[in-house]
Amino acid sequence: MKRREFLSMAAATGAALSMPRAFSASVPTSRVVPQPDACATAAGRRGKLLILIELKGGNDGLNTVVPFADPAYYALRRRIAIARDQAIALDERIALHPSLRLLLPLWRSGQLAVVQGVGCAQANPSHFRSMEIWDTGSCADVYRRDGWLARAFAQWRVPQVRAAAAIFGSVEAGPFAGLSFAHASRDAWAHVLNPDDSSSFDRTNVNLTEDDRVTGDAFDVSIVPPSRPATFPDSIEAALRTALVSTQPVSYGAIRVTLDGFDTHANQPERHAALLKQLAQGCATLHAELARRGRWNDTLIVTYSEFGRSARENLARGTEHGGAAAHFVMGGRVRGGLYGHPPDFARLDATAQLPVEIDFRRLYATVLGPFWGLDARGILRDDVKPLPLLRV
Template identity: 60%
Template sequence: MKRRDFISMAAAAGASLSVSRVFATPQTGGGILPQLHARKTARDAFGKLLILIELKGGNDGLNTVIPFTDSRYYALRTHIAIPRNRGLAIDGRTALHPAMRELLPLWRDGQLAVVQGVGCGRDDASHFRSTEIWHTASRADEYRRDGWLTRVAVQCGAVNGRFAAASFGSDEPGPFAQLAHRCGDEHSWSRVDDPDTLAHVGRPDVGEGAGDRVPGTTLDAAHAGVRLFRDSIAAALRTVDMMQPHMRGAIRVTLDGFDTHRNQLTRHAALLAQLAGSCATLREELVRRGRWHDTLVMTYSEFGRSARENVDRGTEHGGAAAHFVMGGGVRGGVYGQPPDLTRLDADGRLPVEVDFRRLYATALASFWKLDANAVLRDAVQPLPLMRV
């Protein structure tokens, strides 16, 4: 089966990128952002890789990271709550969904951080607008067109650094929006059906076909997405092998199907099992390659779900939710405040306790040693998630 994926590689500030077989070499134009704190500090972070896992559709944080000691959780979810004796307890009041058992070795090794209450300052119930906010790292009242990782590519150019970008599982450039424009090459973001069969990516004539689709009558939509996500993880690992070790890089993979308005229990469990299994695979393979300590894996989703279940045994669009950060340099633990189910808004949404941009600031400042304020265009503090 062919995959409808997009891949881009950008070499910032005119630096040459020479990875054989797969990636082209677009050149950046101007647009130098403010100077970094120190060029040497930035160079020390060369070779570090960020892997973003998009949980598309709005993941239900309450059934992912479960407040199993809160009776209100069970009162609000009489049909879809995860029973107390089935959750995977990680502390005295918090448990992971039972389908996420493959994350437990990461937790035990102190390489998994759970950040609770993450969201936008003013949540929007629209998939499109909320996703746009997360992809551009903008405030809720601000409208930008360039993705936040596009601004990272430009900032890398300020220190003659190299930046590699790849995305699998989604037709949308997302956090890499405007990358082609900012790099001065309209073909640096091109459609790819199967990256293994192409000599280069980034050429004008590369694979403009739609690729094979999974027939709707053959597979349930959620299971089709799971199969494609497994392919995306495999493609992401092949991309890591082709990246030069001194380059900063970012890979985004998308797992679709989290808009669980109906019959959530079975669908959500299947998605979370695939997420956990893929994260375990990433760690195993990156450890084997000697890249795990230099990799940061982070989940994101446009919003959480409503605290109260609906009549279809699903959930509606919600507010804040828990997210995961993992890697060899991560200081594991539970961060942020537990969900306060007494403070729901009129639509049953949880309030935001942690600005989502603090996750990005952690990747930018603590991991990549870049100027987070220059990328985010705001004073945003990183979270204390990194050991070094």
């Protein structure tokens, strides 16, 4: 992939290549956000890439991973439940929403884990506060400002090995909030420092050479307003090109891609089906391209959302803010299958929220420990056990 191709795509995707103001502290004059160094123990290894997919707004886990064998599910959702003959059965009790059919090859090959009952104990119904809890990787009664990935990057301090970060589809720092660039090299994945002013490149003003490296000099360019908002497919493509554009893969990388629109208080069936179709298409694209480039075994894709939805539908054919939900983990090293227990509708609380069975931070501990080899306990400030999702 040539620089000209990459910048052409970036100009088309609008806000895809953007980072929030929280990332712009202590940056060099090259106008490229640098990246911190990584621990030397990873020197010479292929890059381990984390791709977080944020399902913004609170994804309805019950209509994503469907407990189709439980009559209580249909009693609570008479108008919005997924019909048994449409659901894609994974076993005798659990199925996928029909819009997720493109995930079936990953399921059948044992590279898709479905983790049920994930959430934060004593979750907050506020979008803002709940997302803050997930982004900081903390308990509901702990208030932090630094993201869990920012703390992970802080462990990478030794030269020779690099780490890189990028976000697409959102200008919020999220899990990268507070990321320090005190130990930085010139290469970077994030190219626009101030998306509040503008969000895309004017490629006509770029002086390029024909090599594949992305360096600070390549992005000392003029900025113009985006011609259109970036779509989720745009962001997926931008994330792929960003991950693959360097001829010297970073030892560690983290990319967050946001798919917005999951706050489905009304007319949920149509809206949710369209969103899940985009999610499945995006994951299938990531899998196909990363596998083709030989990077799939070094990649972990994890979905997350600030909360699930209420088990009981509302009068507007939608759902309210809820509790636990299912999430997906996929990759070449993933030990596929169903994890956790199916929803227990006999344990709903007064607001029809499902109880949390798996602390959401166990997903993070799995990334930090088994996948990246970092000190998960030190980063999460708690003794959180990883899930047995990865093959050795």
